Structures are given as C-alpha cells and as structure tokens.
Amino acid sequence: MEYSLVCHNLCAFSLSPVKKKLALLSIMLLLWVYMVYSCVGYCATMPSLVVDSHGIKDPESHGRRTESGRTELISKLLPRPQSWVDLESDYDEPAVRTASVSVGNNEVEINRAEEWDDEPGEPRSPEPNALSSFINGSGSKKLPQAIIIGVKKGGTRALLEFLRIHPDIRAVGAEPHFFDRNYNNGLEWYRDLMPKTLEGQITMEKTPSYFVTREAPARIYAMSRDTKLIVVVRDPVTRAISDYTQTLSKKPDIPTFESLTFKNRTTGLIDTSWSAVQIGIYAKHLDNWLQFFPMAQILFVSGERLIIDPAGELGRVQDFLGLKRIITDKHFYFNQTKGFPCLKKAEGSSKPHCLGKTKGRTHPNIDPEVVQRLRDFYRPFNMKFYQMTGHNFGWD
Numbered sequence: 001m002e003y004s005l006v007c008h009n010l011c012a013f014s015l016s017p018v019k020k021k022l023a024l025l026s027i028m029l030l031l032w033v034y035m036v037y038s039c040v041g042y043c044a045t046m047p048s049l050v051v052d053s054h055g056i057k058d059p060e061s062h063g064r065r066t067e068s069g070r071t072e073l074i075s076k077l078l079p080r081p082q083s084w085v086d087l088e089s090d091y092d093e094p095a096v097r098t099a100s101v102s103v104g105n106n107e108v109e110i111n112r113a114e115e116w117d118d119e120p121g122e123p124r125s126p127e128p129n130a131l132s133s134f135i136n137g138s139g140s141k142k143l144p145q146a147i148i149i150g151v152k153k154g155g156t157r158a159l160l161e162f163l164r165i166h167p168d169i170r171a172v173g174a175e176p177h178f179f180d181r182n183y184n185n186g187l188e189w190y191r192d193l194m195p196k197t198l199e200g201q202i203t204m205e206k207t208p209s210y211f212v213t214r215e216a217p218a219r220i221y222a223m224s225r226d227t228k229l230i231v232v233v234r235d236p237v238t239r240a241i242s243d244y245t246q247t248l249s250k251k252p253d254i255p256t257f258e259s260l261t262f263k264n265r266t267t268g269l270i271d272t273s274w275s276a277v278q279i280g281i282y283a284k285h286l287d288n289w290l291q292f293f294p295m296a297q298i299l300f301v302s303g304e305r306l307i308i309d310p311a312g313e314l315g316r317v318q319d320f321l322g323l324k325r326i327i328t329d330k331h332f333y334f335n336q337t338k339g340f341p342c343l344k345k346a347e348g349s350s351k352p353h354c355l356g357k358t359k360g361r362t363h364p365n366i367d368p369e370v371v372q373r374l375r376d377f378y379r380p381f382n383m384k385f386y387q388m389t390g391h392n393f394g395w396d
C-alpha cells in the first residue's frame, strides 16, 4: 500500500509536464548560479590584462569583451606596424643623453642646446619581416653584423629603409641606442630587439649618435670586431642647419642659428661645443673609430648622392655587405612634390612610399655670411676627412 502510494506520487510527478519543466528550469538556474559564482572567483584571481602599454585601463575591462574588443586587445598587445617614414634620430633627448666627445683637449658635452628629437608617442613595433618570421616561427635573433652608425641628419633613415627592400637584410626600425644610452642593459637585451633572421641574412640597425659617441667603437668592437660600419655623411654646414631645423620644429623659442653658431659673434669664434657644429667635424670622430676598426670595414655613403642617385649609392652598400645587387634603379622614382626619391613599393606593401614629413623639412634662411664663416671653419676638417677616406665628397 505504502509502496503503491509512493509510486503513484512519483509517477504522477514524472508524468506532469508542468512539473517537468519546473524541475528543468530549477536545474538550469542552479547551474547558472554555479557558473557565475565560479567565474567571479576565477576572475578575481586572474592577472590584469587590461592595462595597455601606456598604463591606461581598457574601458571594456569591466564588461564582457566583444569580438571587436578582443581584436582591439590583440592589436594593442601585438605591436603595430611602425610608421618608419616619420622616425628620426632621437638621441638628443636630454634625460638619457650621455654622449661626450673630445675637442682638442676639452671634453665637451655633445649637445649643448636642449633638443628633443624623438616624436613622442610614436608607435614602436617590430618590422613586417620580424613579424612574419615570428609567425613562421623560423629563424633566430642575431646581433647585427652591420650598423649604420651615423651621421645624424645625414640620410640614415632613407638608407636603412631602402636597404630593407633587400631580401637578405633584416633591420630593426627604431634606433636601439645600445652603444650609447642602453649599454648597461646588456647584449641579450640588444639581441632581443633584433628581428629574426634566416641563415645568410644580415641583421642591421641604425643609430646615428654612435658616430660621435666616444665609447661606441670599443663597445662595438667588443661585440664583434667584424661588424661592418656604415656612415652616411652630408655637407657639415647643411647638416648643421638640418639639425637646427629639427630642434626648431620642436622648440620654436630657441635662439637663432646665427647666434648659436658663435661663441662670440664679433670675433667670429665658432662655438664647437654646440652639437650642431660639433657633429660635422667628421675627421675628428673618425679618428676615434680608426683606433678599433680598419678603414676597409667602414663604408662612407654620400648623403647628397643618396638623393641624386639612390640606386648608385645602394649598389655600393650592397657590394660592401657582400650581397647581390638586388636594389636597383627600378625600385625608385623621384617624387616632385616631396623633392626626394621615394620607393615604388615599400617593403611589405605594393604602394609607393616616401619618407615622412620630418624628413626633408624646409630649412630657414641663414645669414650667408654665417654660412660662409662655417664653410671656412669646416674646410680643413673636410680636407682631412677626404684624405682619410680617400674620397672627395665635394662640399667645398
């Protein structure tokens, strides 16, 4: 009797569709509560993934991340392609400046005027090639076998970006400043900045401040005495004006070029402690490098010829690096608006590409007398430089 009552109740329950639905709903509710509970516990112990490189909290972090939010996060975490066209030498940043050189017997700071060359917030990222190597998982990071060591405003960015078309060259886009500012970080730090390369490919970087950094030759030699060095040189007077123009673009209140040039305008004494002047004394800086490297290991590229005949200069560079001459005339066209040679196809793109607006700025008009005085000042140093390199760059 008892048995049949239970059975009856159970059977009645199992047979009632309303009760069945209710039971199902209760189970689902329980499961849902359990899932929410577990998630809260899990999320509370998760490391935060929502602080971007600038330390700004992602507003989406408090809600569920949508598909577009995920893509955004991935794109934030994956370094963005670098707009190399706008990069320029950034070694004059006062906070980290350490370079000094000797002029005569005096140790002078390389940069007297407070200059800020870096573009703040400029996205820094691996190169397209580094990224593709990373995706392929192929190759390994190597220390550079060739470095563009100078000179600031010589045309170093143009040279590096033109070289990057070559399939056997892989280069880091941003300036690592390892041998001047970041040496204490160690070689592994430096190596880690480099893109992955395959057997036979050359790793390169450019940091124009190395050329005027007293410690750089010994440090590069200590890394590898076989490192190939490339220096893009340009008429020191134009280079100084270009340097000044860059500073002026960031600090419009600086004194005039003319007043910075002289220690004493009346006596006409040039201020060699001003970095814009100092960097152009190429013979002096080269001397420092020759203490460690033979002349055959240093290639001098003419900044002027790099504009008039990029393929010709690139031919010399490819020979120097022991590479097949793959970069030729057919890679360039002269952009009338820009007033410079540009690439018909940039690396990793099918579109024509010119360097950005920070390359090829309009220079201010400088008092011709001051220009002449500077020409006179540089002449003996230029002659010495031609003699040392065995090449007349035609600046006089």
Ligand SMILES: Nc1ncnc2c1ncn2[C@@H]1O[C@H](COP(=O)(O)OS(=O)(=O)O)[C@@H](OP(=O)(O)O)[C@H]1O
Binding pocket: 087, 088, 089, 090, 151, 152, 153, 154, 155, 156, 157, 158, 208, 241, 242, 243, 245, 303, 306, 307, 340, 341, 342, 354, 355, 358, 359, 360, 361
């Ligand atoms: N193809 C092409 N396009 C644009 N600009 C070119 C090119 N080739 C050489 N140049 C010259 O490069 C000068 C800048 O030199 P750097 O790249 O060495 O500058 S930096 O030291 O890295 O800031 C830059 O100097 P300014 O003209 O004074 O801006 C250019 O004259």
